[in-house]
Amino acid sequence: MPEGDTVLQTAERLHHALAGRVLTRSDLRVPRFATADLTGRTVLDVSARGKHLLTRIEGGLTLHSHLRMDGAWRIYAPGERWRGGPGHQIRAVLGNAAHTAVGYRLPVLELLRTRDEGNAVGHLGPDLLGPDWDPDTALRNLLADPARPLGEALLDQRNLAGIGNIYKAELCFLARATPWLPIGDLPARTATLLVSTARQLLEANRDRPVRTTTAAARPRTATGRAPRPARPSENLWVYGRTHRPCLRCGTPIREAEQDNRPAYWCPRCQTGPTP
Structure with missing residues (x-):
């Protein structure tokens, strides 16, 4: 989707x-x-x-x-x-x-x-790229069912509108949580950052021909030059990277099904339940 x-x-x-x-x-x-x-x-x-x-x-x-x-x-x-x-x-x-x-x-x-x-x-939650964006409402919507798996809560457009399976995978990675972690188990600060990060990622990619979620994490060189452009396989942290090494720790990325969609995670960087 x-x-x-x-x-x-x-x-x-x-x-x-x-x-x-x-x-x-x-x-x-x-x-x-x-x-x-x-x-x-x-x-x-x-x-x-x-x-x-x-x-x-x-x-x-x-x-x-x-x-x-x-x-x-x-x-x-x-x-x-x-x-x-x-x-x-x-x-x-x-x-x-x-x-x-x-x-x-x-x-x-x-x-x-x-x-x-x-x-x-009218059933949609706050639009991440729309004039109605309201991070407080989005956070309340996400946390309304604390037992719900994080990945499912992020994809529910009634909570906040605009996240698909790619951003779901990337946001779970950035939150260092598996998609199956009950969202209520996230530390309060992490949950708040999750919402603001979702907004930042979509804003950063709204005009890009090729989506990337890793660009901001690549450090500048010792001489202060901008980092080299990402290779196509480095544009995303975990989505679509099954068996490839994690860009953070090198552990092979895992894949399993969640709610009839593929879910991706790093078994070392992300904590929480897995299938």
Whole structure:
């Protein structure tokens, strides 16, 4: 499932391509909204709310979409070949004179009244990259169920919105706790730092083409020069690095399933229960 920074980047690309322009093409390929015609309306803006995308359209309408595991929006110039997947995977087409946005494999696509957006996103906790970010509320939400495993609590978008499986793994590593540690067992200071670190990581990566969580930890050289760029295998502490040496201690990274998703951890750097 995409992380909040990826969804924000998608929203910004869609906003650049669509906002302020009149739709000359509209095709929603889901049965419930197949007859909806948005042509002639102006797209007002495209925003991200956690992992949700909200395309607001003239006339008080919002097209709500969610990428989940496989969804994607692609933007094409006039005459450019669509390469996002076979035609039967297309769920939405929004076009104007300059660009065409095509939504592939979108598991959630619905047309709402803008005033009813809360029905789609009102359950979300504070958005790590949004104007509603509130670290105190996020912390209270996380600690509301002290027995819940840390990894599960971080992924629950009702607690705080924007963390996916990558940031879950990286945040658990930085907290030096396994994803199965009951979140109530974290020291109070560590829990507070966990929330602020989540915000810092997503902010640092919101404009990066390649996500990294390790850059800030690489020291400058003895001459004061900036550290060398990370190799691709060093961009993340533990995610996707099964059997590779931990970048901190050299111990091979472990992998196991948690809540139907892969979880990664260093058995030396992280303490707590494991499968």
